[in-house]
Amino acid sequence: MRGRNPFDGKPQLTLRDVAEEAGVSEMTVSRVLRNRADVSASTRKKVFEAARKLGYVPNKIAGALASNRVNLVGVVIPSLSNMVFPDVLAGIGEILDGTELQPVVGTSKYDETHEEGVIYEMLSWRPSGLIVAGLEHSAASRAMMRASGIPVIEIMDTDGDPVAAAVGISHEAAGRETAREIVRRGYRKIGYLGASNFADHRAQKRLAGFEAGLAEAGITLADRILYDGQSGFGTGRRITETLMTRSPDLDFLYYNTDMNAAGGLLYCLDKGLDIPGRIGMAGFNAFELLDGLPMRIATMDSRRRDIGRAAAEIVAEGELSTARIALTPRFIEGDTVRAPA
Amino acid sequence: MRGRNPFDGKPQLTLRDVAEEAGVSEMTVSRVLRNRADVSASTRKKVFEAARKLGYVPNKIAGALASNRVNLVGVVIPSLSNMVFPDVLAGIGEILDGTELQPVVGTSKYDETHEEGVIYEMLSWRPSGLIVAGLEHSAASRAMMRASGIPVIEIMDTDGDPVAAAVGISHEAAGRETAREIVRRGYRKIGYLGASNFADHRAQKRLAGFEAGLAEAGITLADRILYDGQSGFGTGRRITETLMTRSPDLDFLYYNTDMNAAGGLLYCLDKGLDIPGRIGMAGFNAFELLDGLPMRIATMDSRRRDIGRAAAEIVAEGELSTARIALTPRFIEGDTVRAPA
DNA sequence: CTGAAAGCGCTAACAT
DNA sequence: ATGTTAGCGCTTTCAG
Numbered sequence: 001m002r003g004r005n006p007f008d009g010k011p012q013l014t015l016r017d018v019a020e021e022a023g024v025s026e027m028t029v030s031r032v033l034r035n036r037a038d039v040s041a042s043t044r045k046k047v048f049e050a051a052r053k054l055g056y057v058p059n060k061i062a063g064a065l066a067s068n069r070v071n072l073v074g075v076v077i078p079s080l081s082n083m084v085f086p087d088v089l090a091g092i093g094e095i096l097d098g099t100e101l102q103p104v105v106g107t108s109k110y111d112e113t114h115e116e117g118v119i120y121e122m123l124s125w126r127p128s129g130l131i132v133a134g135l136e137h138s139a140a141s142r143a144m145m146r147a148s149g150i151p152v153i154e155i156m157d158t159d160g161d162p163v164a165a166a167v168g169i170s171h172e173a174a175g176r177e178t179a180r181e182i183v184r185r186g187y188r189k190i191g192y193l194g195a196s197n198f199a200d201h202r203a204q205k206r207l208a209g210f211e212a213g214l215a216e217a218g219i220t221l222a223d224r225i226l227y228d229g230q231s232g233f234g235t236g237r238r239i240t241e242t243l244m245t246r247s248p249d250l251d252f253l254y255y256n257t258d259m260n261a262a263g264g265l266l267y268c269l270d271k272g273l274d275i276p277g278r279i280g281m282a283g284f285n286a287f288e289l290l291d292g293l294p295m296r297i298a299t300m301d302s303r304r305r306d307i308g309r310a311a312a313e314i315v316a317e318g319e320l321s322t323a324r325i326a327l328t329p330r331f332i333e334g335d336t337v338r339a340p341a
Numbered sequence: 342m343r344g345r346n347p348f349d350g351k352p353q354l355t356l357r358d359v360a361e362e363a364g365v366s367e368m369t370v371s372r373v374l375r376n377r378a379d380v381s382a383s384t385r386k387k388v389f390e391a392a393r394k395l396g397y398v399p400n401k402i403a404g405a406l407a408s409n410r411v412n413l414v415g416v417v418i419p420s421l422s423n424m425v426f427p428d429v430l431a432g433i434g435e436i437l438d439g440t441e442l443q444p445v446v447g448t449s450k451y452d453e454t455h456e457e458g459v460i461y462e463m464l465s466w467r468p469s470g471l472i473v474a475g476l477e478h479s480a481a482s483r484a485m486m487r488a489s490g491i492p493v494i495e496i497m498d499t500d501g502d503p504v505a506a507a508v509g510i511s512h513e514a515a516g517r518e519t520a521r522e523i524v525r526r527g528y529r530k531i532g533y534l535g536a537s538n539f540a541d542h543r544a545q546k547r548l549a550g551f552e553a554g555l556a557e558a559g560i561t562l563a564d565r566i567l568y569d570g571q572s573g574f575g576t577g578r579r580i581t582e583t584l585m586t587r588s589p590d591l592d593f594l595y596y597n598t599d600m601n602a603a604g605g606l607l608y609c610l611d612k613g614l615d616i617p618g619r620i621g622m623a624g625f626n627a628f629e630l631l632d633g634l635p636m637r638i639a640t641m642d643s644r645r646r647d648i649g650r651a652a653a654e655i656v657a658e659g660e661l662s663t664a665r666i667a668l669t670p671r672f673i674e675g676d677t678v679r680a681p682a
Numbered sequence: 683c684t685g686a687a688a689g690c691g692c693t694a695a696c697a698t
Numbered sequence: 699a700t701g702t703t704a705g706c707g708c709t710t711t712c713a714g
Contacts, residue, residue, distance in 0.1 A: 012490075015708070059706090083424075105446050236633060267633075292603075293574055294607060369699085408706085
């Protein structure tokens with residue numbers, strides 16, 4: 001008895017078993033199963049049949065140890081419930097599907113210490129690449145990534161100092177751009193609605209950029225509200241109601257994410273407020289999902305699918321890279337902001 | 342040169358390096374790093390320091406091969422963009438976080454052949470367990486799972502014949518139950534709105550159960566519409582408009598998922614239809630996200646988080662299991678159905 | 683085109 | 699409490 005893995009007991013089928021069944025050497029079986037060209041057609045056939053008959057599944061652990069090659073790509077993201085990240089994963093998948101590489105996903109829960117554990121765990125499998133969301137990591141995480149010897153790509157964000165390669169957008173610029181659009185359209189009493197999650201660095205950067213953009217026009221944020229917990233329509237409604245009650249003279253609401261903006265939109269429509277006349281609103285992310293709402297929310301495209309694709313392309317390239325790819329977030333006007341004066 | 346893994350070149354740090362640095366044997370280092378109790382405190386300290394100083398990250402591949410133990414759990418789901426599955430993964434995570442086990446996620450894209458490849462790939466890493474969505478798989482997939490020798494749990498669905506263990510709800514019963522509630526509340530001209538995706542077996546089963554439930558009251562579906570593509574508000578609106586235009590006398594709309602029902606709700610509200618008087622509607626899944634809509638959609642809780650938890654518990658147990666766990670989907674009345682007569 | 687030998691980095695089992 | 703030996707299942711390398 002060697003471990004508590006339930007594989008114990010059922011002896012594992014090995015290359016040797018297939019080799020015996022097919023009447024060839026282990027080496028030949030190995031060649032066939034790796035689709036190497038230098039095997040005769042008749043031998044190939046024998047081997048495939050033997051493998052199928054026995055139900056042989058290769059042991060990648062042994063293969064990886066012997067070859068020093070692992071076709072896995074680690075992907076570390078904060079969470080799967082935030083719809084941003086499934087989209088990033090979809091982009092990564094689109095590229096990796098054309099290769100031998102397979103993504104392996106881990107979640108950091110917006111916690112650097114937890115993230116450190118996940119990165120350690122992933123690197124211990126010697127993947128062919130590592131894609132990590134964000135630029136803020138523990139010192140130990142950064143050290144591990146630097147020392148890993150594999151392509152490391154930090155994604156989502158370009159406002160900071162990556163360990164190696166980075167693909168993302170500037171959230172600072174996204175916030176600033178949104179502010180400029182809003183000011184240009186005549187809004188002046190502006191409120192911000194976002195998460196109190198201090199560890200959502202990208203939202204913080206958007207807010208900082210937003211305030212800087214307002215400052216260019218001599219405007220300061222009139223009010224702000226922070227919530228704990230998940231974004232969603234209910235949350236969006238609740239925080240909007242609280243904020244509007246407290247500061248009824250606001251003429252614009254800037255949300256950390258479209259999900260909350262959608263809740264706010266529904267709230268304002270319920271109240272019969274004139275949008276975008278009496279009050280305007282904007283979010284962030286450009287979630288397609290929301291397309292059927294009564295109005296299209298003004299937002300910026302976070303380019304998350306493109307980010308996934310670009311990061312995966314760097315990994316697929318197979319070279320250590322320090323590329324810095326800054327995509328441009330695009331402002332989408334929608335129906336919840338007035339036309340510029 | 343042994344492979345194209347970028348690790349080549351940078352020689353990998355091994356136990357031996359740490360052992361030399363700390364002045365002890367490899368075996369002692371191995372014991373310390375696995376937190377085994379039978380090492381003196383002073384030795385532990387020396388070893389940890391040496392490992393930290395060198396930046397050593399263990400090679401799990403070698404460890405797994407030697408110990409025949411792999412702390413990974415394969416999870417195969419159709420897609421991450423359907424919000425159902427992130428919730429299942431969250432449930433799995435809640436349980437596995439209390440163990441050494443780590444989930445590894447793969448997606449089948451609602452395609453049995455693709456799924457077969459993903460399962461093969463996962464099994465080749467000799468995980469400690471395999472959690473697979475659905476009961477419908479290729480013959481080869483079923484054979485592999487049966488032969489794997491590890492705990493295999495099929496999730497989401499209990500209407501069918503699992504390979505080993507299964508945790509889910511009866512979608513047939515969910516559809517039937519919904520039909521009964523609707524009939525009980527006096528609706529008679531009933532339309533169905535769902536995906537044309539033939540491979541979404543669970544939606545098919547709900548529809549079959551729904552029709553059976555209507556049949557109990559002598560009712561047949563008055564009309565139905567199928568769409569290609571993603572569910573969402575826009576899709577929900579569009580199919581609702583098409584269906585209502587074609588069959589304006591419908592008094593109830595049954596949707597495959599709450600996301601589409603939400604779009605339909607917004608459409609009907611736009612049109613000024615009296616809900617739930619003139620027309621009622623129901624969906625499926627009970628997405629929390631939608632809580633802030635103008636009305637709460639009638640739905641059934643798909644118990645997806647509980648399903649993830651229960652499946653992970655079986656894997657964590659570590660025993661081969663043929664448990665069949667059928668959870669009960671709960672009808673949630675919301676605001677879009679009339680009270681029973 | 684096929685086979686034999688050596689060894690990947692680690693841990694189980696057995697010493698001491 | 700620590701060390702020694704053997705070997706996990708595969709692939710690389712070298713021979714034919």
